[in-house]
Amino acid sequence: MLTRRHLLTASAAALAAPMAPRRLWAASTLTLGSTQIDTLSDGNLVLPGDFILGGMPQEEVQAIAARYGLPTDQLTPPCNVTLLRDGTNTVLFDVGAGPDFQPSAGKLAEALEAIGLTPDDITHVLFTHGHPDHLWGLLDDFDEPVFPNAAYMIGQTEFDYWTNPDTVSSIGEARATFAVGAARRLALIGDRIRLLVDGDEPLPGIAARLTPGHTPGHMAFDIAGPSPATVLGDCIANHHVAFERPEWASGSDQDAATAAATRVALLDRLVSDGHAIIGYHLPGGGIGRVERAETGYRFVEAV
Incomplete structure (x- = not known):
């Protein structure tokens, strides 16, 4: 069952000072039998529009942006961290950005408290990939794991890529800090991490699916249930051009051609299989479904 809710909460400081600002957390809930999935806001990113839209046919981009009421000079995608609770396990898919990436992100601790x-x-923590907004919330200010009791899992290909010392010099100047930050964080949990390959079952009822292109070893996760769901991470990273024109190359992807092929195949499978989807940068908490459209697809939010 798909439902949607909004949580209005206050930090401890706000509770002590009633006139202090309160944060509205957008969250969605998906119930799969005895399993409950919540999405928690880690805040949002602030990106130049051409980081995603650059290199696309600009006349059509402008038309798509207008349909969604989006500016094209700057985008502010939400960051939705997925939480799964099945009565035994309490699982995070990614851990947000932490304090060192962008000031508009890194709010997961507040959302958990809420x-x-x-x-x-x-x-358990299952990583879709190693980009800062998904991984950098792993460590606290003392380089200790924020989630001290968790077992960690990430794709083998993804782990090998970010821990390869050659990555920092081959990833490109704009992403060099991504490589340094990922390598440092993964090294500090290297003795506690399980490496996954396509088709592995990291936990009962959860299947790892290799969805490369955004990063070399990006993984999505299928969650079994009466109405199955897929945690997308960034293999479908927005609700506009990624759905309407999934075949277009995007500047946000490290291997744009592979990422486009992954999107095209995945969207077709999601519609055919009837999966709900949970997207890290999709609106309204990120939970919804995919529908075919006259050209491409559309994202339908949970209501």
Whole structure:
């Protein structure tokens, strides 16, 4: 069952000072039998429009942006961290940006507090990929894991890529800090991490799916249930051009051609299989479904 809710919460400081600003957390809930999935806001990114839209046919880009009420000079995609609870395990898919990436992101701790959880409650962390807004929330200010009781899992290809010392010199200047940050964080949990390959079952009812292109070893995760769902990460990274024109290359992808092929195949499968989807940068908490459109597809938010 797909439902949507909004949580209005206050930080501890706001509780102590009633006139302090309160944060509205957008969240969605998806129930799959006895499993509950919540998305928690880590805030949002602030990106130049051409980071995603650059190199696309600009006349059509402008038309798509107008349909969605989007500017093309700057985009502010939300960051939705997925939380799964099945009565035994409390699982995060990615951990947000932490304090060192962008000031508009890194809010996961507040979101967990809003639903009565602490980092100690997390039993497992599954990473879709190693970009800062998904990985850099791993460590605290003392380089200790924020989630001390968690087991960690990431794709073998993804781990090998970010821990390869050659990556920092081959990834390009704009992403060099991504490589340094990922290598440092993954090294600090290297003895606690399980490496996954396509088709592995990291936990009962969860299947890892290799979805490369955004990064070399990006993984999505299929979650079994009466109405199955797929945690997308960034293999479908926005609700506009990625759906309407999935075959277009995007500047946000490290291997744009592979990422486009992944999107085209994945969207077709998601419609055919009837999966709900949970997208890290999709609006309204990120939970919804895919529909075919006259050209391409559309994202339908949970209501």
